[in-house]
Amino acid sequence: MIYEKVAEELISSSYTIAFTGAGISTASGIPDFRGPQGLWKKYSPELASIEYFEKDPKNFWGFYSLRMRGLFEAQPNKAHYSLAELEKMGIIKVIITQNIDGLHQKAGSKNVIELHGTMRRSYCVLCLRTYDSLNVLSMIEKGNLPPRCDCGGIIRPDVVLFGEPVKNIYEALSIAYESDLVISIGSSLTVYPANLIPQTVKERGGKLIILNMEETPLDSIADYIVREPVEISLPKIVENVRQKILS
Numbered sequence: 001m002i003y004e005k006v007a008e009e010l011i012s013s014s015y016t017i018a019f020t021g022a023g024i025s026t027a028s029g030i031p032d033f034r035g036p037q038g039l040w041k042k043y044s045p046e047l048a049s050i051e052y053f054e055k056d057p058k059n060f061w062g063f064y065s066l067r068m069r070g071l072f073e074a075q076p077n078k079a080h081y082s083l084a085e086l087e088k089m090g091i092i093k094v095i096i097t098q099n100i101d102g103l104h105q106k107a108g109s110k111n112v113i114e115l116h117g118t119m120r121r122s123y124c125v126l127c128l129r130t131y132d133s134l135n136v137l138s139m140i141e142k143g144n145l146p147p148r149c150d151c152g153g154i155i156r157p158d159v160v161l162f163g164e165p166v167k168n169i170y171e172a173l174s175i176a177y178e179s180d181l182v183i184s185i186g187s188s189l190t191v192y193p194a195n196l197i198p199q200t201v202k203e204r205g206g207k208l209i210i211l212n213m214e215e216t217p218l219d220s221i222a223d224y225i226v227r228e229p230v231e232i233s234l235p236k237i238v239e240n241v242r243q244k245i246l247s
């Protein structure tokens with residue numbers, strides 16, 4: 001039984017990390033970028049690019065504020081709660097995520113590295129003052145488009161837009177370097193340099209577990225692959241871990 005084996009690996013590992021992608025949040029109603037129901041089938045990715053923000057911040061925010069509103073309304077699902085539970089049990093040390101939705105933190109996870117930033121925060125491009133994005137959304141609702149800082153600078157979301165480099169990659173890679181087990185959850189593992197995280201763990205002699213509905217380019221180096229919706233597979237894994245710890 002694969003869940004028992006995965007649970008055994010989690011219990012016997014000394015430094016397990018989780019790597020999460022859009023697939024963990026689809027059950028929370030957040031559309032995946034590249035999947036069949038992907039957001040970018042409906043909207044052009046160009047709308048979330050740094051070029052578009054710089055060229056037309058008013059229309060950028062017209063689109064982006066809708067996206068942000070949807071993300072703020074989303075709630076964590078069983079997969080997020082399962083990871084928070086594994087962190088509380090001392091099994092998962094760090095979550096490295098490609099998501100900007102903040103749902104790991106909403107579910108109670110503490111140690112989260114966000115490679116693409118977070119939509120919960122925004123900042124002024126001139127003085128770098130930070131803003132809670134909820135306050136920025138209310139500025140926009142009052143007709144301040146694009147939203148501006150007291151200094152006159154335009155405010156932007158603290159997320160990695162298309163055309164920008166990922167954040168915190170060196171910190172993430174140094175954590176991967178120390179890890180002996182990585183569990184990749186709902187990531188297509190196609191985006192460089194994020195896919196370096198699981199690759200690094202493998203190259204250092206650690207193990208890789210992939211929970212994803214579709215095939216990934218790293219399937220050939222994975223130790224275990226589970227193709228079930230992650231909001232179903234992760235609770236089963238937690239249940240198996242709990243039973244083994246108690247027995």
Ligand code: ZN
Pocket residue numbers: 124125126127128129149150151152153
């Ligand atoms: Zn400012």
